[in-house]
């Protein structure tokens with residue numbers, strides 16, 4: 059693995075280890091580019107606090123820590139400071155404005171909540187048989203990609219619709235075609251693969267193959283030892299080979315705040 063763009067830090071409150079440990083692991087496994095993409099802060103309405111992401115006031119420390127390590131390690135590895143962000147339509151413009159002083163290197167889209175997190179709190183990965191939620195997930199993520207702010211779409215198959223397979227397939231085809239039209243690569247999530255979660259699901263990636271989407275592997279590392287794990291990469295290779303997919307080695311990054 060040459061590059062991994064999906065790496066968390068302790069600030070999201072469900073990851074562990076220091077940034078330095080993630081970097082040292084990446085170097086020891088031959089990774090040449092490590093992008094941090096912790097769960098983005100969000101400017102929620104007063105009274106709601108997410109325990110799933112850094113607080114806005116931690117953002118400065120996040121970028122300073124990563125950029126100082128990037129400088130320290132620059133002869134060994136390229137280190138980038140990005141974020142995994144949700145697309146909550148009513149908060150997105152203010153998020154971009156808030157992030158502008160930090161000029162993140164990139165954003166990846168991780169849509170963990172349908173609609174939003176602070177109000178309806180519908181986790182995308184919960185099994186559901188509601189066709190309108192499935193459609194909403196696709197509409198919302200395509201609107202996100204349409205902003206031109208995202209360099210990649212993490213675990214696009216997180217949505218866990220369990221009812222009609224023809225409805226699911228129609229909507230996933232719409233998602234893949236939209237991502238292709240907008241030129242945004244889709245991430246095969248190695249965390250899900252290694253833990254046998256409901257994603258990545260082969261039938262989704264078969265559609266992506268038929269649609270001709272660009273794909274990339276992402277570790278989604280929440281512990282330092284989960285960066286470029288040899289066994290996970292072997293499993294990923296078997297997964298993509300079986301589908302005839304050829305993942306990109308690197309992403310073309312879009313700075314979201316220009």
Ligand SMILES: [Zn+2]
Nearest residue numbers: 066070072280
């Ligand atoms: Zn996470």
Ligand SMILES: [Zn+2]
Nearest residue numbers: 064142168278
């Ligand atoms: Zn993640």
